[in-house]
Amino acid sequence: MSTLDALESEAIHIFREVAGEFERPVILFSGGKDSTLLLHLAIKAFWPAPVPFALLHVDTGHNLQEVLDFRDMVVAKHNLRLHVAKVQDYLDDGRLQERPDGIRNPLQTVPLLDGIAEGKFDAVFGGARRDEERARAKERIFSLRNAFGQWDPKRQRPELWNLYNGRHAPGEHVRVFPLSNWTELDVWRYIAQEKVELPSIYYAHQREVFLRDGMWLTEGPWFSAREDEEVRTLSVRYRTVGDGSCTGAVESTAADVQAVLDEVAASRVTERGATRADDRVSSAAMEDRKREGYF
Amino acid sequence: MSTTQLLRLATAGSVDDGKSTLVGRLLYDTKSVLADQIDAVTRASVDKGLTTPDLSLLVDGLRAEREQGITIDVAYRYFATPARSFVLADTPGHVQYTRNTVSGASTAQLVILLVDARKGVISQTRRHAAVLALLGVPRLLLAVNKIDLVADAATVYAEISAEFTALTRALGWSEDAVQTIPVSALNGDNVVNRSEHTPYYDGPTLIEHLEQVPVDAEPHRVGLRMPVQYVIRPRTAEHPDYRGFAGQVAAGTVSPGDEVVVLPSGVRTTVLRVDTPDGELATAEVGRSVTLVLAEEVDASRGDLIASPADAPVPVSELEATVCWLAEAPLRPGARLLIKHGTRTTQAIASTIVERFDEQALSAVPTPDTLALNEIGRVSIRTAEPLAVDDYALNRRTGSFLLIDPVQGNTLAAGLVGDALSKVELNATLV
Numbered sequence: 100m101s102t103l104d105a106l107e108s109e110a111i112h113i114f115r116e117v118a119g120e121f122e123r124p125v126i127l128f129s130g131g132k133d134s135t136l137l138l139h140l141a142i143k144a145f146w147p148a149p150v151p152f153a154l155l156h157v158d159t160g161h162n163l164q165e166v167l168d169f170r171d172m173v174v175a176k177h178n179l180r181l182h183v184a185k186v187q188d189y190l191d192d193g194r195l196q197e198r199p200d201g202i203r204n205p206l207q208t209v210p211l212l213d214g215i216a217e218g219k220f221d222a223v224f225g226g227a228r229r230d231e232e233r234a235r236a237k238e239r240i241f242s243l244r245n246a247f248g249q250w251d252p253k254r255q256r257p258e259l260w261n262l263y264n265g266r267h268a269p270g271e272h273v274r275v276f277p278l279s280n281w282t283e284l285d286v287w288r289y290i291a292q293e294k295v296e297l298p299s300i301y302y303a304h305q306r307e308v309f310l311r312d313g314m315w316l317t318e319g320p321w322f323s324a325r326e327d328e329e330v331r332t333l334s335v336r337y338r339t340v341g342d343g344s345c346t347g348a349v350e351s352t353a354a355d356v357q358a359v360l361d362e363v364a365a366s367r368v369t370e371r372g373a374t375r376a377d378d379r380v381s382s383a384a385m386e387d388r389k390r391e392g393y394f
Numbered sequence: 395m396s397t398t399q400l401l402r403l404a405t406a407g408s409v410d411d412g413k414s415t416l417v418g419r420l421l422y423d424t425k426s427v428l429a430d431q432i433d434a435v436t437r438a439s440v441d442k443g444l445t446t447p448d449l450s451l452l453v454d455g456l457r458a459e460r461e462q463g464i465t466i467d468v469a470y471r472y473f474a475t476p477a478r479s480f481v482l483a484d485t486p487g488h489v490q491y492t493r494n495t496v497s498g499a500s501t502a503q504l505v506i507l508l509v510d511a512r513k514g515v516i517s518q519t520r521r522h523a524a525v526l527a528l529l530g531v532p533r534l535l536l537a538v539n540k541i542d543l544v545a546d547a548a549t550v551y552a553e554i555s556a557e558f559t560a561l562t563r564a565l566g567w568s569e570d571a572v573q574t575i576p577v578s579a580l581n582g583d584n585v586v587n588r589s590e591h592t593p594y595y596d597g598p599t600l601i602e603h604l605e606q607v608p609v610d611a612e613p614h615r616v617g618l619r620m621p622v623q624y625v626i627r628p629r630t631a632e633h634p635d636y637r638g639f640a641g642q643v644a645a646g647t648v649s650p651g652d653e654v655v656v657l658p659s660g661v662r663t664t665v666l667r668v669d670t671p672d673g674e675l676a677t678a679e680v681g682r683s684v685t686l687v688l689a690e691e692v693d694a695s696r697g698d699l700i701a702s703p704a705d706a707p708v709p710v711s712e713l714e715a716t717v718c719w720l721a722e723a724p725l726r727p728g729a730r731l732l733i734k735h736g737t738r739t740t741q742a743i744a745s746t747i748v749e750r751f752d753e754q755a756l757s758a759v760p761t762p763d764t765l766a767l768n769e770i771g772r773v774s775i776r777t778a779e780p781l782a783v784d785d786y787a788l789n790r791r792t793g794s795f796l797l798i799d800p801v802q803g804n805t806l807a808a809g810l811v812g813d814a815l816s817k818v819e820l821n822a823t824l825v
Contacts, residue, residue: 100681102400102479111683112642115623119696119737144683146671147636148628229470233452236469243803252467256805257497257720260794261642262734266803280481282472 103289107140110277112261113240114144117222117275118151120265124222124275125215128154128181130162130170131340132297133226133278136286139295140277141224142177153180155218157211159203160187161321161343169298184214201322204342212248215272222265224275230282240279246270283338287363291356300337303354307332314347338363398474399609404483404498406526407508408518412539416508416579417471417484418449423586424601426473427452449579468494477605493720493768496808499526500794504533504607506600511541511550511576515557521753523558527565528716528770528814530790533607534562534572537600541576541592542583548594551576573603615788617702618646618654621736622694626685638669638685639694644736644791645784646702648686649677656692657699657782658709664689697738699782699792707792709780714748716786716815717765717773717797717807724764725773731806732798733777741778742797748772751815758815772815785812 100108117124126141128134141150156170174181186206189195195206215223229236239255241263256264265273278286290297308315308331309324315335316322321344324330335348336359353359405413421427431452439448471482483498499505505526509519526534536558544550555574562572575584576592577600583589586601598606626638648654652665668675669685678684686700694700701707719725725744733742750762750771758772765771786793797807 100399100679102398105400105681108642108681108683112623115640115683116737119624143671144640145624145626146685147630147633148626149630230472233469236471237467255467257493257808259497259500259796259805259808260791261501262736262794262796264734264796264798264803264805266732266798268803280470280472282474282479284474285479 103285103292106281106285107143107289109261109280110140111144113263113275113277114141114224116263117224117265118145121222121273123218123220124152124224125155125182125218125220126150126152126224127211127226128156128170128173129340130156130166130173130298131226132286132290132301133228135173135295135297136290137224137226137277138173138177139293150177150179152224153182153218155182155184155211155214155220155223157207157214158183158185158187159207159342159344160185160190161203161319163298163300163317163319163337163340163343165300166298166340182214182218184210186210202342202345203321204345207342208248215248216270220272221267222273222275224277226278227276228281228283228286229276229279238276238279240276241265242274242276243267244272244274248272250274284360284363287356287360291360298340300340300348302356302359303334303336303351305332306335306348308335308348315350316347317343319343398477398479400479400481401503401604401607401609402481402483402501403504403506403604404485404495404502404531405506405508406485406495406499406522408510408516408522411508411510411513412579413484413508414450414452415448416506416537416539416577416585417482418452419579419582419585420482420601421452421471421473422449423582424473424475468498475601475605480604493718495522496525496529496718496720499529499531500790500808502531503609504535504604505531506535506537508537508539509554509558511538511544511547511554514550514554515561519558520561520756523561523565524751524753524756525718525770527562527567528718528810530786530810530814532571534567535600535603536572536574537579538574538576539579542578542581547576547592551592551594573597573607575600575603614646616645616784616792617705618648618652618700619644619702619784619789619792620648620684620686620700621738621792622696622698622700623737625695636687637691638687639700640683640685641700641737642683643678643680645680645789647677647679648684650674653703654686654688654700655703655706656694657701657706658780659693659698661692661694662703663692697736699736701782707782707784709782710777711780712774712776713781713783713811714772714774715795715812716751716770716810718770719765719767719807721799721804721806722767724766725771725807726764730800732800733775733781733795733809734798735781735783735795736792738779738781739798740781741800743776744773744797745776746774748774749815770815772813775809783811786810786814787812 186203239258308317309328334352336351337348353362407413435451436447438451469484473480485495485498538551538554541547576595577584584599588599620641620643622639622641624640626640628636650665655662666689667687668678727747729744731742749758749760784792793811795809796805799806
């Protein structure tokens with residue numbers, strides 16, 4: 100078997116284990132490439148039957164419209180059930196407060212945990228990969244979270260052979276990461292091989308952007324360029340899709356999947372390093388967020 | 395389009411023998427580390443007052459690990475060369491974290507064991523080699539690290555190499571399953587780039603060996619084994635009567651027309667189709683996730699095993715197994731547990747602890763009172779439902795199981811069906 104065949108078979112095995120052992124699994128779905136790939140693999144795992152899970156999206160209110168449109172298109176096309184937890188609802192009624200820097204990524208944790216609790220979800224699929232970040236590299240494929248959604252890296256269960264232990268107490272849940280062993284390049288190779296459709300912003304397009312902290316950001320309801328920041332129209336694409344207030348675009352002319360594949364293979368910067376402001380806060384930013392219940 | 399193979403490997407070795415540095419070096423020299431990651435490590439190294447980047451910081455990802463300068467938990471690393479993709483389980487060396495070594499090695503096709511050239515084969519090396527032998531790791535690579543720090547390197551390397559080869563032969567590995575390489579992880583000697591400082595060594599570099607070693611090193615010792623994970627029944631307009639048994643092939647191969655038996659019921663039938671969403675397969679191999687459509691309407695569900703009738707295992711309710719105890723609270727005879735084998739979880743009682751393995755002496759201690767954290771022993775187990783098990787020596791997938799705490803849900807032990815332990819002891823006495 101090729102690397103991609105082996106990774107696909109492993110992911111499908113994980114989906115089926117969860118379907119066999121849990122009461123109410125849900126797939127976290129943002130419309131980004133990793134969650135789109137996750138859904139593609141879920142569809143394959145249960146073919147020709149429908150996917151036996153619902154989707155959950157935590158909407159920060161700062162999402163690019165192209166991605167939301169794509170999300171809704173995919174949900175309709177596959178006749179899926181979508182739950183949306185909105186950060187904006189929490190800001191409106193005072194349960195959360197806007198941060199001084201306007202970044203909403205860290206604010207997702209509470210709506211996520213509430214969404215999991217309200218849906219009584221006991222297994223939550225995420226598209227996280229262990230190549231993304233050092234703290235992610237420590238993550239198990241089945242990751243037990245306590246009633247507060249917290250990850251404790253020192254109390255992880257050993258993961259042996261392909262025997263996954265999904266037992267949990269009421270109120271606890273298990274985060275499941277079928278793409279754990281994929282790299283960014285594997286993801287793009289597989290997207291090319293399977294002709295997986297993605298939001299248009301993953302491919303080069305003309306966009307008005309301005310430079311802040313070394314990243315090309317786009318204006319939106321979340322912020323505008325400051326007076327000293329020049330808005331320019333450039334050919335860009337996004338390597339990751341996230342909250343618009345902290346996810347940057349990269350300059351690129353890669354307009355199709357093969358060009359993106361070539362670009363990713365030649366890149367000397369990781370996708371997070373290139374385009375995620377919130378990972379730069381400290382060397383343990385991701386670990387700290389995961390301990391709070393974030394993915 | 396992608397035809398490169400995947401090699402799953404793990405590291406093992408004792409504390410401070412430079413595992414994290416070796417892994418950092420592998421990532422760095424295969425150009426699997428990107429500029430922003432190097433920048434972060436360089437900044438952190440300067441903050442610590444170092445003059446050169448500390449490559450171990452590339453891999454020690456947790457706060458507590460960076461604070462203590464040690465690896466606490468298994469981390470998974472990814473790197474690739476044009477020849478192969480690699481998934482590496484980087485495991486801690488501390489004795490109290492041996493359970494993580496077991497975790498990392500359970501899926502490995504090859505383990506890189508490190509020794510410090512100044513210390514040679516120490517008791518921890520023997521302990522790790524014994525555990526890896528038990529787990530049936532097909533291939534070993536001994537990295538004799540810090541070879542630049544010993545005076546008569548040629549002699550030191552030859553001695554360590556000979557001692558390790560003798561040890562691994564006694565533990566059951568054939569000569570071609572074991573490779574030894576003198577390296578300096580710190581300087582990059584013989585990791586990816588060939589060293590000028592080791593004229594006495596003419597074998598492959600570490601990465602060359604990883605690229606060339608046969609991946610399919612586990613021979614087919616049993617026929618088809620496929621635990622049923624899930625029954626796919628769409629009940630849709632297009633597929634009103636579809637009934638497929640989904641699972642991952644755990645041993646052997648499966649093709650349309652093959653006769654199969656469903657265990658534990660023992661009902662026989664024939665495979666009609668091997669389905670995937672991309673079309674039917676003529677043959678599915680080990681590791682492939684498929685859906686089997688059978689010729690007759692047999693009663694089968696999650697937990698059952700589909701096997702080749704020629705050598706199908708006889709389901710048993712009593713079995714003897716080697717277990718690696720992974721929990722803080724010790725195992726006591728008579729303990730009530732859950733056993734997870736394949737896709738079936740059922741109640742179990744660990745009726746007797748037959749013996750405990752002394753990894754230092756490579757010998758057995760009969761009928762101990764308990765089995766404590768990180769101890770390995772042979773245990774008699776009774777199960778509430780019959781399990782179709784194979785001997786672990788014949789197949790890692792159908793010969794392995796977990797023991798689970800029925801109240802807390804924690805994984806308590808890694809189990810290996812059969813007398814794997816006695817083979818290790820028997821061989822070791824021949825040293």
